[in-house]
Amino acid sequence: MSLRDSAATPLPVRELLDALTSLPGIGKRSAERIAFHLIKASEEEAMALSNSIAEVKHNVSCCSICNNLADVSPCLICDDHTRDASVVLVVEQPKDLISLEATGMFKGVYHVLTGRIEPLAGIEVGDIAISELLERVDNSSLNAQGATINEVILGLNPNLEGDSTALYLAQELEARSVKVTRLARGLPSGSQIEYANSQVLADAIQGRRGMHQE
Numbered sequence: 001m002s003l004r005d006s007a008a009t010p011l012p013v014r015e016l017l018d019a020l021t022s023l024p025g026i027g028k029r030s031a032e033r034i035a036f037h038l039i040k041a042s043e044e045e046a047m048a049l050s051n052s053i054a055e056v057k058h059n060v061s062c063c064s065i066c067n068n069l070a071d072v073s074p075c076l077i078c079d080d081h082t083r084d085a086s087v088v089l090v091v092e093q094p095k096d097l098i099s100l101e102a103t104g105m106f107k108g109v110y111h112v113l114t115g116r117i118e119p120l121a122g123i124e125v126g127d128i129a130i131s132e133l134l135e136r137v138d139n140s141s142l143n144a145q146g147a148t149i150n151e152v153i154l155g156l157n158p159n160l161e162g163d164s165t166a167l168y169l170a171q172e173l174e175a176r177s178v179k180v181t182r183l184a185r186g187l188p189s190g191s192q193i194e195y196a197n198s199q200v201l202a203d204a205i206q207g208r209r210g211m212h213q214e
């Protein structure tokens, strides 16, 4: 029997376990490990975590259009009328967006999926912001500046999960008559966008190609 289900477990601990298992990618075992860690941790350490959760909840949210971290919504990128909102670059995480943005090469807008399809970690299609992307494509009023999306660039990490997420997205998008491209294969397989250098990323954006081109 798990800790969560035992009447011998104090109620506050059971509530903490419930809260932890509701987080993405946290199963029962991980929740128990984290809970034990927090119970044994100093009050200072545990409260630092609690305070930083409160802090981000009060001061940071996600852009209602692209899901990027922002303290205003729409975010400054979506709201920038010098950018071309008809081209959307899809990334897994805000840190990928930061790396791609640092190249200065991309003048469209982004869509942050907040993850990738990863069945072994319990992350399914409905757990990341795929339907929000498809809605932006289907309905221009949901996109930045009300623009119709002409091209979606898939900028997922070049590894097994990133590739299979990209393939799923391409199938969904190609059924919608929008141009689908992916970053050029300059990124070594298994590498991560967030750690790639700016020149490699700039080349990958500029050399982007259709999903079915090598």
Ligand SMILES: [Zn+2]
Residues within 6 Å of the ligand: 063, 064, 065, 066, 067, 068, 074, 075, 076, 077, 078, 079
């Ligand atoms: Zn945005």
